[in-house]
Amino acid sequence: MRIGNYQISYPLFLAPMDDITDHPFRLICKEWGADVLISEFISAEAIVRYVPQSFRKMSFDKEERPIGIQIYGSSIDSMTKSAQIVQEHAPDFIDINAGCWVKKIVSKGEGAGLLKDLIKLEKIIVSIRNSVSIPVSIKTRLGWDSNNITIFNVVKIAQENGIDFITVHLRTREDGLKGKADWSWISKIKEECKIPLIVNGDIKTPEDAKECFRLGADGVMIGRGAIGNPLIFHRCKKYVEEGVTIPPPDLIERVKWCLKHFELHIQYYGEEKGIVLFRKFYNWYFCGYPYISKIRKLLISRRYANEVKEILYLIIESPEKIQEIPHESVETPQ
């Protein structure tokens, strides 16, 4: 599959995830084999009003390439102007969000809300396509609900209007993140789809990725399966391309990435903010570990980066010592 200057076989995409796929997380996933990265979604309205936070979300380093910036909105004008502004930041592609299921987004006709107004979605696509020269993609769902499957219409609109590739989260808006993504749609969509088809939803193992390619996907996108587990990309790549099985990482390996991710986070956000924002990742990194609740309590009670790192080093060197740290030293976070 080609994206701008990049030719990638069996491409593995890191899914855009609000508050997760920021610059530090993207770097970690890239290091472990994600081929294509996408920013968290960014509001078109915020971009056109030059809200600083949206520009921070748009920034990336050259080692993150190929990278896309995802925008969402429901105004043709703001979506078009924001795409032009995004293009000035020179990502490899712009991704249009037509899949976010969250109520406060869809109630404004944004994200999956666009699936209720395909005429407007088409106008947005046409307008953006005519206003930028870099590749444009779209990320969508099967439809609003099981009675309103729109994916074939969206595929048609996308390919007739110059969209470069399409990502389908194999659930409906009504499903949110519930149930299991329905991969049985892959071959049916592929039959109608002349542009590269990226599939997404519940791809968590190398076997999952291989199955999605077998069913006809041109690329696979991994979201939650990569949180606390960036090696998933390398494992998928080896398995899909060479049939080589790499075992899942042990705790020590996971803690080493946690440490690296934490350091990148602190560099990017600064110590005070970085420590707080990083707390959401502990459950993912220590998932399945017997002392998780103790470790988590210890980590979230620390106010300085060095204290967090000391605990992580202790787990790497002698995990059983965690049990010896007295409860009294667990402070309540402010």
Ligand SMILES: Cc1cc2nc3c(=O)[nH]c(=O)nc-3n(C[C@H](O)[C@H](O)[C@H](O)COP(=O)(O)O)c2cc1C
């Ligand atoms: C915390 C979180 C934030 C998300 N934010 C976005 C987003 O900003 N843009 C988007 O297109 N999808 C977003 N999604 C949806 C994911 O990109 C993906 O479609 C979904 O998680 C299913 O894939 P998975 O099973 O591999 O996680 C988000 C999902 C999660 C869990």
